[in-house]
Amino acid sequence: MADQNKEPGILQDLFNxxxxxxxxxxxxxxxxxxxxxxxxxxxxxxxxxxxxxxxxENVFKIFGISSFENATPTSASLYGVLCLLIxxxxxxxxxxxxxxxxxxPPKGELVKGFIGGGLMAIxxxxxxxxxIGSFFSGVPALSGGAIIFTIGLFAGTIVxxxxxxxxxxxxxxxxxxxxxTFLAASEEKGKWQIWLGWIVSIGTFILAFRVAGTNGVLxxxxxxxxxxxxxxxxxxxxxxxxxxxxxxxxxxxxxxxxMAGLLITLVGFTAIKYFGIGVGESSLRAREMTWIFGHFWxxxxxxxxxxxxxxxxxxxxxxxxxxxxxxxxxxxxxxALGFLLISPISKHYxxxxxxNALPHTMKFKNYLPxxxxxxxxxxxxxxxxxxxxxxxxxxxRTGKFSAF
Amino acid sequence: xxxxxxxDCKGLSCPMPMMKxxxxxxxxxxxxxxxxxxxxxxxxxxxxxWCEKTGNKIVEESEIEGGVFRYLIEKK
Numbered sequence: 001m002a003d004q005n006k007e008p009g010i011l012q013d014l015f016n017x018x019x020x021x022x023x024x025x026x027x028x029x030x031x032x033x034x035x036x037x038x039x040x041x042x043x044x045x046x047x048x049x050x051x052x053x054x055x056x057e058n059v060f061k062i063f064g065i066s067s068f069e070n071a072t073p074t075s076a077s078l079y080g081v082l083c084l085l086i087x088x089x090x091x092x093x094x095x096x097x098x099x100x101x102x103x104x105p106p107k108g109e110l111v112k113g114f115i116g117g118g119l120m121a122i123x124x125x126x127x128x129x130x131x132i133g134s135f136f137s138g139v140p141a142l143s144g145g146a147i148i149f150t151i152g153l154f155a156g157t158i159v160x161x162x163x164x165x166x167x168x169x170x171x172x173x174x175x176x177x178x179x180x181t182f183l184a185a186s187e188e189k190g191k192w193q194i195w196l197g198w199i200v201s202i203g204t205f206i207l208a209f210r211v212a213g214t215n216g217v218l219x220x221x222x223x224x225x226x227x228x229x230x231x232x233x234x235x236x237x238x239x240x241x242x243x244x245x246x247x248x249x250x251x252x253x254x255x256x257x258x259m260a261g262l263l264i265t266l267v268g269f270t271a272i273k274y275f276g277i278g279v280g281e282s283s284l285r286a287r288e289m290t291w292i293f294g295h296f297w298x299x300x301x302x303x304x305x306x307x308x309x310x311x312x313x314x315x316x317x318x319x320x321x322x323x324x325x326x327x328x329x330x331x332x333x334x335x336a337l338g339f340l341l342i343s344p345i346s347k348h349y350x351x352x353x354x355x356n357a358l359p360h361t362m363k364f365k366n367y368l369p370x371x372x373x374x375x376x377x378x379x380x381x382x383x384x385x386x387x388x389x390x391x392x393x394x395x396x397r398t399g400k401f402s403a404f
Numbered sequence: 405x406x407x408x409x410x411x412d413c414k415g416l417s418c419p420m421p422m423m424k425x426x427x428x429x430x431x432x433x434x435x436x437x438x439x440x441x442x443x444x445x446x447x448x449x450x451x452x453x454w455c456e457k458t459g460n461k462i463v464e465e466s467e468i469e470g471g472v473f474r475y476l477i478e479k480k
Contacts, residue, residue: 022445022449094445099445101443103415103417103443103444103471104415105415105416105417106415109415109416164419164423168420168424175416175420175424176412179414179416179443180415181414181415181443181470181471184443184470184471186467186469186471187467236446236449238418240418240419241418241419244419245419248419248422248423248426249422249426249450249454249457250457251453251457253453315417315418315419315420316418324417329444396457404427404430
């Protein structure tokens, strides 16, 4: 085995830098934040639940359900394509690092995956966005509703975590039992995964190149989706983890990684909105109001809460579900299925009923700069991130709010 | 080295492996060895960080057939 002692070549060394070990979460946060800024500069910010809803509408369309016959084909939906490419990017990342395997958990976990996905669908359609659109993009877009949605997310996460701890205590059989793993690689075996990773990546670039001639923006979304999926998989970028872990094991790495992304995105989004970068055919006001949804405040709060419940039970938010689908986690396949099947039903039939029951007012504006100016709004969001940072770091030291 | 308890987390994804691990370690005495089996790549990042924070020690780490990894952890 003299080969094992041989120093790797320069390119092999570079490859190992990316695919031998996981990246720090903050590296994922910063790079995802930069790609998000570029998505906004080119068209509009990152979102995930809308794309999954598009998949669901197309599934119903295939089954001939009349309410969905006008659904936009996924190939023409920027966010439907972005979501597909996040799955593919994560698949490529998992293959390059030989971490891909079909991992089938015990039955109870599959049920939790589906229910979690369904709850996320209801939360996202009610709150007009998920942890990406209404949090990771929404908060830096200076949306007041996004901050309210985030408070709901926190509450939902804490309640669902209490449920998981209770379930583990009272019904441990739910998460134990027969499980299966297929197609796994090891240190010596499974070189096919790396080759397939190259095929997937090169194939995607060829596709983007072909699309670029007729639809440059779609080509940009294809490349961004591939990179975002790969970055998420390599850095284990997980928004559920950011919200949940301080209350579970007390870890703060996941939270700090997400904060790093929020901070970068905040700077970029504020600049785009303030200077009206990429105004194009839309007015400056339309550019400012991008990703500012009409979910202030009960709609956002309730939507965030339900979404928080769902993502914690499933073990992945909308994007966390997508990249874990690409890595072969079958529990999250069930979550994606629950999300895409329930989302169109919720959007068309459940949300209108809830929305009618909620009190409405035109008293509040949802765009923070309308009240505080750009400087004030920027500082408010910065302050919220700082408070969160101090809390998770203090909690990590003291364990005051951790379950273990 | 005597293994006090084996925790099977094969097929489980985040957060179940870390939740089960934290609970299992809580039930052991100082110096006891816990064997953990798992398949979630996330655990490979989370577990060493958690051990570093809590003072529990990874005494052995290996990959066994079929994508399963194995950790032996000594309780602090």
